[in-house]
Amino acid sequence: GSAAAGELLDKIKAGETIRVGFSNEVPWAYPGDNNEPLGFVNAITIDILKKMGTTKIEPVVTEWGSLIPGLQAGRFDIITGGMYILPERCRNALFTEPLGTFADALLVPKGNPEDLHSFDDVRDKELMFVTGAGYNTVKNAKNVGIADDKIMQVAGPAEILQAVKAGRAAAGSGTYFTMKEFADKDEAVELADPFTPPVIDGYPGLAFLPNQQEEVDAFNAALKDYIGSEEMMKSVEPYGYSKANLPDGTPTAELCKG
Amino acid sequence: MGIGFMNEFALGFSVAALFKGAAVTLFVTTGASIVAIVLGLAVGLVRVSTLAPLRWLAVAYIEFFRGTSMLVQLYWWFFVLPIFGLSLSPWTVAIVGVGMNVSGYGAELVRAAIQSVDRGQYEASTALNFPRLTMMRRIIVPQAIRGMLPPWGNLLIELLKGTSLIFFITITELTTASKLAADATGNYLLFFAVALFGYYLIARAIITPLVRWLERRFSRGFIREAVA
Amino acid sequence: MSDPMVRFENVTKRYGALTVLDQLNLDIERNEKVSIIGPSGSGKTTVLRMLMTLERINDGVIWVDGEPLTHMDRNGTLVKASERHLRRVRGKIGMVFQHFNLFPHMTALQNCMEAPVSVLGLPRDEAESRASELLDMVGLGDKKGHFPIQMSGGQKQRVAIARALAMRPKVMLFDEVTSALDPELVGEVLNVIRNLGAEHDLTMLMVTHQMGFAREFSDRVCFFYGGKIAEQGPPDKLFNDPDSDRTRQFLSAVLEAG
Amino acid sequence: MSDPMVRFENVTKRYGALTVLDQLNLDIERNEKVSIIGPSGSGKTTVLRMLMTLERINDGVIWVDGEPLTHMDRNGTLVKASERHLRRVRGKIGMVFQHFNLFPHMTALQNCMEAPVSVLGLPRDEAESRASELLDMVGLGDKKGHFPIQMSGGQKQRVAIARALAMRPKVMLFDEVTSALDPELVGEVLNVIRNLGAEHDLTMLMVTHQMGFAREFSDRVCFFYGGKIAEQGPPDKLFNDPDSDRTRQFLSAVLEAG
Amino acid sequence: MSIWDWEYVWEAMPYLLQGAIVTVQATFIGFAIALVLGLVFALIRQSQNRIISGTMAEIIEFIRSTPLLLQIFFVYFVGPQFGIVIPAWTAGIGVLGIHYAAYCSECYRAGIENVDGGQWEACTALNLSMARAWRVIILPQAIPPIVPSLGNYFIGMFKDTPILAAIAILEMLQQAKNFGAENYRYIEAITMAGALYLLFSLVASVIVQMISLWLNRRYHLQ
Numbered sequence A: 001g002s003a004a005a006g007e008l009l010d011k012i013k014a015g016e017t018i019r020v021g022f023s024n025e026v027p028w029a030y031p032g033d034n035n036e037p038l039g040f041v042n043a044i045t046i047d048i049l050k051k052m053g054t055t056k057i058e059p060v061v062t063e064w065g066s067l068i069p070g071l072q073a074g075r076f077d078i079i080t081g082g083m084y085i086l087p088e089r090c091r092n093a094l095f096t097e098p099l100g101t102f103a104d105a106l107l108v109p110k111g112n113p114e115d116l117h118s119f120d121d122v123r124d125k126e127l128m129f130v131t132g133a134g135y136n137t138v139k140n141a142k143n144v145g146i147a148d149d150k151i152m153q154v155a156g157p158a159e160i161l162q163a164v165k166a167g168r169a170a171a172g173s174g175t176y177f178t179m180k181e182f183a184d185k186d187e188a189v190e191l192a193d194p195f196t197p198p199v200i201d202g203y204p205g206l207a208f209l210p211n212q213q214e215e216v217d218a219f220n221a222a223l224k225d226y227i228g229s230e231e232m233m234k235s236v237e238p239y240g241y242s243k244a245n246l247p248d249g250t251p252t253a254e255l256c257k258g
Numbered sequence B: 001m002g003i004g005f006m007n008e009f010a011l012g013f014s015v016a017a018l019f020k021g022a023a024v025t026l027f028v029t030t031g032a033s034i035v036a037i038v039l040g041l042a043v044g045l046v047r048v049s050t051l052a053p054l055r056w057l058a059v060a061y062i063e064f065f066r067g068t069s070m071l072v073q074l075y076w077w078f079f080v081l082p083i084f085g086l087s088l089s090p091w092t093v094a095i096v097g098v099g100m101n102v103s104g105y106g107a108e109l110v111r112a113a114i115q116s117v118d119r120g121q122y123e124a125s126t127a128l129n130f131p132r133l134t135m136m137r138r139i140i141v142p143q144a145i146r147g148m149l150p151p152w153g154n155l156l157i158e159l160l161k162g163t164s165l166i167f168f169i170t171i172t173e174l175t176t177a178s179k180l181a182a183d184a185t186g187n188y189l190l191f192f193a194v195a196l197f198g199y200y201l202i203a204r205a206i207i208t209p210l211v212r213w214l215e216r217r218f219s220r221g222f223i224r225e226a227v228a
Numbered sequence C, D: 001m002s003d004p005m006v007r008f009e010n011v012t013k014r015y016g017a018l019t020v021l022d023q024l025n026l027d028i029e030r031n032e033k034v035s036i037i038g039p040s041g042s043g044k045t046t047v048l049r050m051l052m053t054l055e056r057i058n059d060g061v062i063w064v065d066g067e068p069l070t071h072m073d074r075n076g077t078l079v080k081a082s083e084r085h086l087r088r089v090r091g092k093i094g095m096v097f098q099h100f101n102l103f104p105h106m107t108a109l110q111n112c113m114e115a116p117v118s119v120l121g122l123p124r125d126e127a128e129s130r131a132s133e134l135l136d137m138v139g140l141g142d143k144k145g146h147f148p149i150q151m152s153g154g155q156k157q158r159v160a161i162a163r164a165l166a167m168r169p170k171v172m173l174f175d176e177v178t179s180a181l182d183p184e185l186v187g188e189v190l191n192v193i194r195n196l197g198a199e200h201d202l203t204m205l206m207v208t209h210q211m212g213f214a215r216e217f218s219d220r221v222c223f224f225y226g227g228k229i230a231e232q233g234p235p236d237k238l239f240n241d242p243d244s245d246r247t248r249q250f251l252s253a254v255l256e257a258g
Numbered sequence E: 001m002s003i004w005d006w007e008y009v010w011e012a013m014p015y016l017l018q019g020a021i022v023t024v025q026a027t028f029i030g031f032a033i034a035l036v037l038g039l040v041f042a043l044i045r046q047s048q049n050r051i052i053s054g055t056m057a058e059i060i061e062f063i064r065s066t067p068l069l070l071q072i073f074f075v076y077f078v079g080p081q082f083g084i085v086i087p088a089w090t091a092g093i094g095v096l097g098i099h100y101a102a103y104c105s106e107c108y109r110a111g112i113e114n115v116d117g118g119q120w121e122a123c124t125a126l127n128l129s130m131a132r133a134w135r136v137i138i139l140p141q142a143i144p145p146i147v148p149s150l151g152n153y154f155i156g157m158f159k160d161t162p163i164l165a166a167i168a169i170l171e172m173l174q175q176a177k178n179f180g181a182e183n184y185r186y187i188e189a190i191t192m193a194g195a196l197y198l199l200f201s202l203v204a205s206v207i208v209q210m211i212s213l214w215l216n217r218r219y220h221l222q
């Protein structure tokens, strides 16, 4: 069940095993071939946890859509999937301060045949739009007025790529990183350029259970001097995280107000 | 960078991952089969007991586990039960969840097999004054087992296939492994074909022969060859 | 003592609306051999099945060896029999079925040993010697290790007789024990029954379509018609000049067929 | 023309290693009534089934009405019969089975109309009148609308006879048509057959255990033993003083049973 | 946050029912395919030609012993690799249909083999043609007894529809999950989905029983 206040912090200090939950989101957080936690959010988490006292990490891989229920069900202690800090999420989980700022991107077939440059274009042309089940993008798409039956919700990034390649959807959206990755390695797709995202940048944070304020405070303390440090960049650069992505100082409290 | 560098090695790695997945599938299948067989037999026997209340309990059990889909049950075990304070490990949920779901069907097989034993056998047992339990143990069940083995074979194959759902409770078994591998390499044909064949192999090279062997053992007195 | 081995006292049996046996009264003396004949559906089998407690009776009392079978005497009044009581009285009765009902998963010997061991609690070796004696008696000394499926109908039926005798019953019931047999196998079974009658103190009650045998073998023949005893008496009387036309009619039909 | 209605010429039938019929030679003249008797397993049924083309033969030729049944004459040499040829010749033969094999989902009338309509292509009304004539003839004028489950064994068997006759066969085969019947129902069926023999030009071949009937009804009786005709001749000869001991043995066994 | 909140139940209901429609549609269309294709499989399986019937048997075995999810993945993802794009709905229902056709064919087979051999012999003796015998004599006796087991597969297919979510078809369970994902409340949605599945399958089994009773009366089988 959900841990009592402070319990998790004690476990970390005592060097016990901490379970981190994430889904297969390259390069944010994804499992290696032995299920080891890869991706920059995991890298950051590992560094922080080391500072706080434990190096024992147990990765738990699940669908993006199952991250929050997994946390609520006590399947893992921290969500390291790289969830954006959003008001409605704040009501069900506690977030640390942002780990960076990131934009969403729009993935389209080579040559952008439909000439799409924003969600509004997708809406106006009444085209099929694909994104991950439980992504904040779903809400964004609905907000700009794309019809429910035009929004295809799939399990993860790989399905987004497949849907666009196969022409099941005219465009797909996910985080800039992930989509860029696809555009680079697969010549059948590219990023819509220019692209005006429906919302300004997203701010990912680590998510805890609502009653774990102590833990979050501890993490924030540790994050303060870690963010932007040499140590951090060494861990995250292999995944394509550059200084440009460092947080712009917007506090979590504000993001939660929305 | 990123997964860019992964690609070259992905194939090799993924094949290894695929084997791990197969191992997981085999492990869970075995565990769940044991659960299903034990519970199935128990509930099935209760289902034909002479005590009405016991029978009703068995009926409720059977109807519940056959009534909802395995996936829904797994979700419930894994994501909902903990909120009521009972948190089982993914492996426990996989083995118990899949096993209990199948045991519902198994119990029905047991019931059907027992009730399909020739009425004459019951009458002969009464005429020879057997107590009910002795009759069940010595006369009816030995004959029923033979009748229920083939359907159990099919059921265990169902169970094997059912384990492909435990991905939804964070366990990477054969289907998921092949999916991840295919996603990483983009070669869906290769990895899905391999996975399909893997399941076929487990079913045809392990489960089916096992059941056939049991059938032969229990066929004494039913088939000429078997006793010649 | 003087009371009959079996007594049916106003016994009535119904299946739903259909009254199969109507106020039946029938006494059978110790060691008496009684044959029951009559058209299909007249209730012959039902008589035996009630006596074997395979069917509940709706009304009346059945007495076996001086005590009530379907009821028990509780200080003067007859109350429904308990399972214990039923099993004690039932022990005095043995039955042979039209379709043998041998246990297919046991050899001839095991068929004859099972009940003595697990019901009477005889030691295995004693049960075995008793069983093989009986199998010798029915002329199957060489078939002890055979399974039912390996035997002819006539052989199966003889095993069934041995199996029933192994329980040392005082009353033996035979329900058309030869009508599932090929004609040339009928003789061997009838011979066994014949000897049984001659050599053992057994009360025998048999339903049969073998008029020839009924005539030669039995002390008394009962002709059933529509759930009643239409006529009964010594075979010669009943076969040569029956009182009722029903009997005459039936006999001529059957003999024409033979 | 002079050639027999049915001729078995060195016909051999094997089931795997077991030779069921060995070089059988048997002629049956037009309108001749032949009974086949013999112990179980001697091949009686097989003879009829081969003639009805329900079993393939391994060797020899069967002739019906002067033409080969299982083969056809292609410029001088006999070759395997084609389906068309089989169906034409088969049309001359009708068969009645031990277990009736009525169509359970059709009424007595429909049972007798199905084949005439769909095989002979009779118009429905003609088929219907023919069917009901025949049902009247077998004494079931009042049962035309009944389904098989609603009839007694004897009635079912009479429907089966009518059904076969509706195809106007030249040869009728009867395989133990009374041995699945209750004794008092046997008479009604035998009567039908008796009249059939008297009133129609039919060649009849019947397997039976009813010695009385065989004796009174048939022109010739064949005693089968182990896949061969052990003895054959006019009933009186064969029943009164048979040549072979086998025959004597069998007859005594059967008569003792009756 | 409270464990159970009826607010969320009422909020979720519209989504669930929306999904329920998809689920029911998928089940009916899929099963129609299964019934027809299954009979075809069964008849091929009965073929006198050893090779044909043997191959068919092996194909049926293969379909039956590999997971539906994987089969759906295969059709959905491998096609595009070679430029063949089957719409999710078509792929999903097609695979459902074929998968269960394999099962139905086994039912048909059981039914056909349980028809008394004497019926075939009577057909030969009366010279009925093969086709006529199948259509008028054998199948009318073979099918009514197997309606209950066909019914079980109907319900089985209904309960397998959640797998369609894997290829982004918004059936009931997926709706429940999405609702959960957007509101971060899973218990109510998932539990209600479960309840609906239970309800539907109970109703279905009652209907199946009625059909089978009717058929048996219609064809006067026991």
Ligand SMILES: Nc1ncnc2c1ncn2[C@@H]1O[C@H](COP(=O)(O)OP(=O)(O)OP(=O)(O)O)[C@@H](O)[C@H]1O
Residues within 6 Å of the ligand: C015, C018, C020, C038, C039, C040, C041, C042, C043, C044, C045, C046, C047, D182
């Ligand atoms: N279980 C049952 N349910 C309903 N009716 C039954 C049942 N068993 C027997 N009957 C009916 O009871 C009557 C007597 O049956 P019973 O078997 O005693 O007749 P029988 O004299 O043995 O006939 P047969 O010579 O054919 O064996 C028949 O009309 C039969 O239909």
Ligand SMILES: Nc1ncnc2c1ncn2[C@@H]1O[C@H](COP(=O)(O)OP(=O)(O)OP(=O)(O)O)[C@@H](O)[C@H]1O
Residues within 6 Å of the ligand: C182, D015, D020, D038, D039, D040, D041, D042, D043, D044, D045, D046, D047
């Ligand atoms: N389908 C079969 N496969 C193998 N053996 C068979 C088959 N049908 C019949 N036989 C064998 O062929 C022999 C003759 O069988 P058939 O049925 O002709 O005997 P029968 O004289 O009709 O006996 P009954 O009087 O019992 O009907 C028997 O030994 C039987 O076991």
Ligand SMILES: [Mg+2]
Residues within 6 Å of the ligand: C044, C045, C046, C175, C176, C207
């Ligand atoms: Mg009877």
Ligand SMILES: [Mg+2]
Residues within 6 Å of the ligand: D044, D045, D046, D175, D176, D207
């Ligand atoms: Mg025969």
